Amino acid sequence: MSKRKLEEINAGSMADIAFLLLIFFLVATTMNVDKGITRILPPMPEQDQKANDIKQRNVMEIFVSKFDEIMVDKKKIDILELKDKAKKFILNQGNDVNLPEKEVKEIDLIGKYAVSKGVIAVKNDRGTTYQMYIMVQNELVRAFSEVRDELSMVKFGKDFDDLDGDQRAALAKAVPLAISESEPNTTEGGN
Amino acid sequence: MKKKGDKGTPAISTASLPDIIFMLLFFFMVSTTMKEQELKVKYTLPDATELHKLEKKSLVSYIHFGIPIESLREKFGTAPRIQLNDTYRTTQDILEFIASERDKLSEGERPAMTVSLKADGNIMMGPITDVKQELRRASALKISYAGVRIEGYGM
Numbered sequence A: 001m002s003k004r005k006l007e008e009i010n011a012g013s014m015a016d017i018a019f020l021l022l023i024f025f026l027v028a029t030t031m032n033v034d035k036g037i038t039r040i041l042p043p044m045p046e047q048d049q050k051a052n053d054i055k056q057r058n059v060m061e062i063f064v065s066k067f068d069e070i071m072v073d074k075k076k077i078d079i080l081e082l083k084d085k086a087k088k089f090i091l092n093q094g095n096d097v098n099l100p101e102k103e104v105k106e107i108d109l110i111g112k113y114a115v116s117k118g119v120i121a122v123k124n125d126r127g128t129t130y131q132m133y134i135m136v137q138n139e140l141v142r143a144f145s146e147v148r149d150e151l152s153m154v155k156f157g158k159d160f161d162d163l164d165g166d167q168r169a170a171l172a173k174a175v176p177l178a179i180s181e182s183e184p185n186t187t188e189g190g191n
Numbered sequence B: 001m002k003k004k005g006d007k008g009t010p011a012i013s014t015a016s017l018p019d020i021i022f023m024l025l026f027f028f029m030v031s032t033t034m035k036e037q038e039l040k041v042k043y044t045l046p047d048a049t050e051l052h053k054l055e056k057k058s059l060v061s062y063i064h065f066g067i068p069i070e071s072l073r074e075k076f077g078t079a080p081r082i083q084l085n086d087t088y089r090t091t092q093d094i095l096e097f098i099a100s101e102r103d104k105l106s107e108g109e110r111p112a113m114t115v116s117l118k119a120d121g122n123i124m125m126g127p128i129t130d131v132k133q134e135l136r137r138a139s140a141l142k143i144s145y146a147g148v149r150i151e152g153y154g155m
Helices: A014-028 A079-091 A130-156 A165-174 B017-031 B070-076 B091-104 B125-137
Strands: A035-040 A059-064 A070-072 A075-077 A102-107 A111-116 A119-124 A179-181 B060-068 B081-084 B087-089 B114-119 B142-146
Touching (some): A014 B017, A059 A079, A059 A130, A070 A079, A075 A079, A102 A165, A119 A130, A130 A179, B081 B091, B091 B125
Parallel strands (some): A059 A119, A119 A179, B060 B114
Antiparallel strands (some): A035 B142, A070 A075, A102 A111, B060 B081
């Protein structure tokens, strides 16, 4: 018997197989990551729940009309002004009597902090576009996160996003995301 | 000037080609996710800046809300429709949809369940509010309004 060398398997088609697999994955998968504004909806109100009285100064009323106009406390404003207005409302730096009250609370990791009692109430018409609604929500979230970032800088010397879980929880207590949504006007149809 | 025994340019070795392709393949396998469903609606998500990534995909249920895709427009018209799983549904079906999605998760995961609302920016808030009310009724309170990141509204 002649002594032969062990024949090597031809690996020339390996590239083709790999290409085939590659193309399969390119077609069958998606790359996009889902991003969105995360919010917690209020639970369904219970039967005999009374509307709790909130002082006028503690509420910032935002109404978005069906023509996508933004009214803050009955005055029409532009979307670009909304963030600063909300920020001013949350912070109430000069302790203005027309802006929300504050309550000094003891918070872990932060210490004594005057927590604002302010609530931003958003109301919209059924004819408001979703884009406008998201824009308003976005600007409000932005106002809150800027306030949080500033406080975080002062207390921890870092941005809010770089904090660890406990620090975040403490900050969330100091600057609660107080955005409430009421049911929209049903009187004005809108499809 | 010709060298002795020149047989043209030597062929480039393709022995490492499979390795390169495999590398690409692994990259795609790791960085992408499987398409779960065929979209039957088309939407342009609203613009926003304060977007957060949805961490665990298995905990997310999707509600698609937009106009039917072109091939189905003849049959279904251009009025905005809700898509749950693979079919067009109405607001009334959301309760059942949420219940079945919740059943798929284990007891411990249920509180972390998130609903991602992927709706077209041009839809009116009326139907969106109906969806939201229905989600509240189903006590699926964690919601994410899907959006597209932009730099800011002033630009």
